Every structure is written in C-alpha cells, then in structure tokens.
Amino acid sequence: MSGISDSITESNKPLVKRVNRDLLKKFIASARADYIAARPKCFAAHEITGKSGNATGFLGGVPQHWMLDWSTPFPLQIKSAKGCKVTDIDDNELIDLCLGDTGAMFGHSPEIIASALKDAAENGLTTMLPSQYCAEVGQKLVEIFGLPYWQLALSASDANRFALRVARLATGRQKILVFDGCYHGAVDETTVYLDGRGKTSAKPSLWGSAFDPAINTYCVPFNDKEEIYATLMGEDVACVIMEPALTNCGIVPPKPGFLEFVVETAHKFGTYVLFDETHTLSSGYGGYCRINNLGPDLFVAGKAVAGGVPTAIWGISEDVKQRLDDARAVLPIGHSGIGTTLGGSLLQLSALYGSLNQLVTPETYDKMLATAQILEDELNKIISEFSLDWSVIRIGARMEIIFSKTIPQNAEEMRALFDHELEEALHLGLLNLGFLVTPFHNMLLAGPDLTKENILNYAQSVRQIIGQICD
Ligand SMILES: Cc1ncc(COP(=O)(O)O)c(C=O)c1O
Structure with a gap:
C-alpha cells in the first residue's frame, strides 16, 4: 500500500x-x-x-x-x-x-435609481428630445466601454437588432455568424442552433417566424477556430455577434486566444465583431472586452446597465461610423428600422446617469x-x-x-x-x-x-x- x-x-x-x-x-x-x-x-x-x-x-x-x-x-x-x-x-x-x-x-432598487426615478417623475419622462444628462452620459459610456459613438434602446434585443442592421449597411453584406447555444434576445436571425447533423436551423420552439431565421445566418460551434475561419473566408459575413463566453446554455468559457482569433479572422475577411455583453457585464468594470483588451467593432449591453430601468446601450467604432456615414449618404430619407419612440428618454438618461456614476463603478x-x-x-x-x-x-x-x-x-x-x-x-x-x-x-x-x-x-x-x- x-x-x-x-x-x-x-x-x-x-x-x-x-x-x-x-x-x-x-x-x-x-x-x-x-x-x-x-x-x-x-x-x-x-x-x-x-x-x-x-x-x-x-x-x-x-x-x-x-x-x-x-x-x-x-x-x-x-x-x-x-x-x-x-x-x-x-x-x-x-x-x-x-x-x-x-x-x-x-x-434591487438601488437608492440612486430610486432618486433618478423621482427626478424623472418630477421633470419629465419622455419628450423625444435630448436632455440635460446627455453630454455627461455619452462621455461616461466612452470612458467606461471604450467605443466612441453610442445609442440607446429599450432592451438588449432591440440594441442587437439595431447594431446588426448597422453592420449590414456598413459592410453591404447580409449574412451574420452566431455560435451554437447563443441567445441574443428576440432577434430573429440569431434564433438558430446547430441541429444534430451540423446544419444551421431555426430553433424548433419559435413562435410564428416571419421568415426562416437560418437564411442569413451561419451557426458554428463555440471555440472552433477552423469552422470560423472556413466560414468567414467566404467574405459574405457582415458581422459575428457573440458573447465573450456563452452564458445562455450554461457558461462555456472561451479557450485561451479564441476571442482574439475571432476578432483577427473577422477583420482579415472584412467582417465586424459585435460583442453582446448583456450578461458578461458581470466580468468586471467595463465588461469582458475592456478587461481583456478585445476592441469590439460594435458593443451591446442591456438589462442591468441602467440599474433595472429598461435600457440598453449600443456602441460603434470609428471605422463602423465612417462606413455607416458613407452608406447613409446615398439612402433616401425615410424609416431606418432603427430606434423606438421611448428610446433615449429623459427617464432612461436620468437612470443611466445615476447608474454609470454610482453603480457601474x-x-x-x-x-x-x-x-x-x-x-x-x-x-x-x-x-x-x-x-x-x-x-x-x-x-x-x-x-x-x-x-x-x-x-x-x-x-x-x-x-x-x-x-x-x-x-x-x-x-x-x-x-x-x-x-x-x-x-x-x-x-x-x-x-x-x-x-x-x-x-x-x-x-x-x-x-x-x-x-x-x-x-
Ligand atoms: C446575451 C444576451 N443578449 C441579449 C439578451 C436579451 O435581453 P432582453 O431580454 O433584455 O432584450 C439576453 C437575455 O437574456 C442575453 O442573455
């Protein structure tokens, strides 16, 4: 023995x-x-x-x-x-x-959010105009999350949908790439999975889709560098939308170097990377991307970002902004398909001001x-x-x-x-x-x-x- x-x-x-x-x-x-x-x-x-x-x-x-x-x-x-x-x-x-x-x-109900709500209740909830907190909140978003240009939405689902539209317009490409097991909210083209035969398919539980969500989406296994390379080299993908770690089918962490590989490969083939940090905002101050120096092209966070008041933030890089401006310049005036009436309200700004100054610290x-x-x-x-x-x-x-x-x-x-x-x-x-x-x-x-x-x-x-x- x-x-x-x-x-x-x-x-x-x-x-x-x-x-x-x-x-x-x-x-x-x-x-x-x-x-x-x-x-x-x-x-x-x-x-x-x-x-x-x-x-x-x-x-x-x-x-x-x-x-x-x-x-x-x-x-x-x-x-x-x-x-x-x-x-x-x-x-x-x-x-x-x-x-x-x-x-x-x-x-739940942090004091600062309670007073922000009181402030909004007394000074206006929504006007569809910018408000007194805009300049400071905008600067805070840049300071905390790094990207230079921001917009607000009511939910992370909306923010993802809008950011994907921007990526499509800016690149002139239709397709997106998601990871098997992903969840990015009620965003049709992300509601897919890899069926048992390795095919990108619509989730069978979906209610009433307007179109087959798999039409414009490639779904690949997380942590699989070869699949990603092979898919992106076709140069038809506008955007990879991903969480830095899968969190919606259990937590699947990235292998060392995997995220850097995704960003590098995407850029090599003219594809943007949207990091959806709605859940991984739990990683630490500024989220997973900031902590790990990932430099996203587009960024989304919702849920907790305004302390529980329905708000999501989405940001874009200088390069995305340039290409967006060029693409918009030739579009006729009309609906963009981006934004909702209550987005960017006094209520949201008041809550975000409180949250970014006293909670997200x-x-x-x-x-x-x-x-x-x-x-x-x-x-x-x-x-x-x-x-x-x-x-x-x-x-x-x-x-x-x-x-x-x-x-x-x-x-x-x-x-x-x-x-x-x-x-x-x-x-x-x-x-x-x-x-x-x-x-x-x-x-x-x-x-x-x-x-x-x-x-x-x-x-x-x-x-x-x-x-x-x-x-
Ligand atoms: C990573 C991620 N993105 C987006 C969403 C959608 O958030 P919401 O339901 O607030 O639109 C979720 C919801 O769980 C999520 O986990």
Missing part, C-alpha cells in the same frame, strides 16, 4: 456521493409540497390571475410568459425586492442569487468580485467534501455548477451535461430554504449587497440538499 492510501482511515475518508434518482424524485415531490404549503397567497393570486381558473386577464396568469418557466408549482408573486432580498406576498424572504436573470445585477465590482470568490470557494469546498464529479464555472460575479469535472468547450458538450431533474431539485430545495437561484441551469449572481453570512448559509443549504439526494 502506498503512503497516501495508508493515511486514509474510515473516519477521514472523503464521502463519495452519487445522485440517487429515487431519492431525487422523492425530494422533488416533497419540495413541491413544502413550496405549496408555504405560499397560500401566491397560490390564490395565481388562481385569480387565470392560470388554473377560468378567469381572463394575463395570458397564462402572468404578464410575461417566461414567468412560467420556473420549476415551481406556481410562480412566486413578489411583494418587494430590495438589495439582495426579495419578499413574496406570503412574506417569505429570500436571498436573491438570480437578480432578475441579471436585470438587477447591481441590486470599480468599487461596486470590487465588492461583487470579492463575494463571488467566496461563493465559488464555498461551492468548490462542497464538491470536494462530497467527492462530487461537479465543477464551478465563473465569469466575474456570475457562476454556475456543472455536473462534470470537464469544462465543456461548446454548446453540444454543455447540453450533454444538462440534468433537469437535478437542477429542479436544487432550485426548489434552495427556494424552500430561503434562496432564489435562476431557474435555468442554477446560475448564480453575486450582487453588491450579498454578504459572507448569506453565502455561508447558502452553502449549508446546498449541503443539506445534497445530503438528501445522494447516497
């Missing part, structure tokens, strides 16, 4: 835990019952709003149908959300690690990254305590547990690891113990208000659940 084996006695041998499917099913059934028992008012409210009764009102009983995509028997109905806490109408208080799937990344990120580190360390401790074949993938303040020791390199590898039953158990179990995590792949976001005590309690809850579903 080697010295190492000798030193392992019965008492210090690591617990080797494996998920037991029977225990898992029992756990989910009892977690659902506990959820229902603790929430009579949420249940009643959902009945009234129409989901299971015959009442009319919101379709499916919710104002936005994604709110039914949680594994809970019926949705939580929220009474209030502040900092890193949400309280439902049954007065159950939850520590929030979902943060509105990033919309509240800088905390190095100090806020220092706090978030420090707590995220503690959270990651706690999760890794649990994984090794129970000898689980799991890992944690982290992009700044955002992280996920994956059920594998090997980090996936693309969406197909990630999809093979999905375990919806296990995710549901963790999600429901944590809810019952006072923690809200994102319904999709248990994504966790460490907001600036999260404390070490919150994290240690969360870790104990994870231990408690694992103890019940493994043998």
Whole structure:
C-alpha cells in the first residue's frame, strides 16, 4: 500500500456521493409540497390571475410568459425586492442569487435609481428630445466601454437588432455568424442552433417566424477556430455577434486566444465583431472586452446597465461610423428600422446617469468580485467534501455548477451535461430554504449587497440538499 492510501482511515475518508434518482424524485415531490404549503397567497393570486381558473386577464396568469418557466408549482408573486432580498406576498424572504436573470445585477432598487426615478417623475419622462444628462452620459459610456459613438434602446434585443442592421449597411453584406447555444434576445436571425447533423436551423420552439431565421445566418460551434475561419473566408459575413463566453446554455468559457482569433479572422475577411455583453457585464468594470483588451467593432449591453430601468446601450467604432456615414449618404430619407419612440428618454438618461456614476463603478465590482470568490470557494469546498464529479464555472460575479469535472468547450458538450431533474431539485430545495437561484441551469449572481453570512448559509443549504439526494 502506498503512503497516501495508508493515511486514509474510515473516519477521514472523503464521502463519495452519487445522485440517487429515487431519492431525487422523492425530494422533488416533497419540495413541491413544502413550496405549496408555504405560499397560500401566491397560490390564490395565481388562481385569480387565470392560470388554473377560468378567469381572463394575463395570458397564462402572468404578464410575461417566461414567468412560467420556473420549476415551481406556481410562480412566486413578489411583494418587494430590495438589495439582495426579495419578499413574496406570503412574506417569505429570500436571498436573491438570480437578480432578475441579471436585470438587477447591481441590486434591487438601488437608492440612486430610486432618486433618478423621482427626478424623472418630477421633470419629465419622455419628450423625444435630448436632455440635460446627455453630454455627461455619452462621455461616461466612452470612458467606461471604450467605443466612441453610442445609442440607446429599450432592451438588449432591440440594441442587437439595431447594431446588426448597422453592420449590414456598413459592410453591404447580409449574412451574420452566431455560435451554437447563443441567445441574443428576440432577434430573429440569431434564433438558430446547430441541429444534430451540423446544419444551421431555426430553433424548433419559435413562435410564428416571419421568415426562416437560418437564411442569413451561419451557426458554428463555440471555440472552433477552423469552422470560423472556413466560414468567414467566404467574405459574405457582415458581422459575428457573440458573447465573450456563452452564458445562455450554461457558461462555456472561451479557450485561451479564441476571442482574439475571432476578432483577427473577422477583420482579415472584412467582417465586424459585435460583442453582446448583456450578461458578461458581470466580468468586471467595463465588461469582458475592456478587461481583456478585445476592441469590439460594435458593443451591446442591456438589462442591468441602467440599474433595472429598461435600457440598453449600443456602441460603434470609428471605422463602423465612417462606413455607416458613407452608406447613409446615398439612402433616401425615410424609416431606418432603427430606434423606438421611448428610446433615449429623459427617464432612461436620468437612470443611466445615476447608474454609470454610482453603480457601474470599480468599487461596486470590487465588492461583487470579492463575494463571488467566496461563493465559488464555498461551492468548490462542497464538491470536494462530497467527492462530487461537479465543477464551478465563473465569469466575474456570475457562476454556475456543472455536473462534470470537464469544462465543456461548446454548446453540444454543455447540453450533454444538462440534468433537469437535478437542477429542479436544487432550485426548489434552495427556494424552500430561503434562496432564489435562476431557474435555468442554477446560475448564480453575486450582487453588491450579498454578504459572507448569506453565502455561508447558502452553502449549508446546498449541503443539506445534497445530503438528501445522494447516497
Ligand atoms: C446575451 C444576451 N443578449 C441579449 C439578451 C436579451 O435581453 P432582453 O431580454 O433584455 O432584450 C439576453 C437575455 O437574456 C442575453 O442573455
């Protein structure tokens, strides 16, 4: 026997835990019952709003149908959300690690946004004219994100759609390139995936597309340099639209040098690169591109950028601006297909002014990254305590547990690891113990208000659940 084996006695041998499917099913059934028992008012409210009764009102009983995509028997109905806490109408208080799937990344209802809203309420919400904060907000965007020219939209979906139009007009090309597993919002031409035969196809779940979204889109596997090179060398792609790491099919990080390769290859063949940092704004101050010196041609961020007020920013480089100006010069006057009535409103500017000055700051990120580190360390401790074949993938303040020791390199590898039953158990179990995590792949976001005590309690809850579903 080697010295190492000798030193392992019965008492210090690591617990080797494996998920037991029977225990898992029992756990989910009892977690659902506990959820229902603790929430009579949420249940009643959902009945009234129409989901299971015959009442009319919101379709499916919710104002936005994604709110039914949680594994809970019926949705939580929220009474209030502040900092890193949400309280439902049954007065159950939850520590929030979902943060509105990033919309509240800088905390719920930050003071500065509350006063910006008050300011806008008193001084005007929308006029379709520039306002007192424009010059300063514009300068701040340049300072924080690097690109010289900016526009506002109401959502990241809109911003992506507008930025892609600009890339098409500026290059005179129709096609775009996306990565399998991507999500860039309700942007038709990005709603594709690589079907099992390696073909770019429309996502089968789409509602009522006006055209086949795959017509002008090449979809390639993330981290696959050869495919990218082979696709871009055809010189018909206007723009690569990408997140620096995939975050919408689980987190798939880029291999070292991959992003630089994409930018370099795109430029070699006359293609622009649009980095959509709506989620990777979690990386640190200025986002992933700034931290890693990536120099995007076009840039989009939405969700949290104005502290939860519906706003997205999109920026373009000097080169894109020049080519856009040339292309526009020969267009007749008329609709551009870019912009919406409430975009750039007084309300948005007021919120962005507050957010860029007081939320999107190095100090806020220092706090978030420090707590995220503690959270990651706690999760890794649990994984090794129970000898689980799991890992944690982290992009700044955002992280996920994956059920594998090997980090996936693309969406197909990630999809093979999905375990919806296990995710549901963790999600429901944590809810019952006072923690809200994102319904999709248990994504966790460490907001600036999260404390070490919150994290240690969360870790104990994870231990408690694992103890019940493994043998
Ligand atoms: C990377 C990315 N881009 C864009 C969007 C779309 O954002 P919104 O729904 O606010 O339009 C999302 C939404 O999850 C996203 O993850």
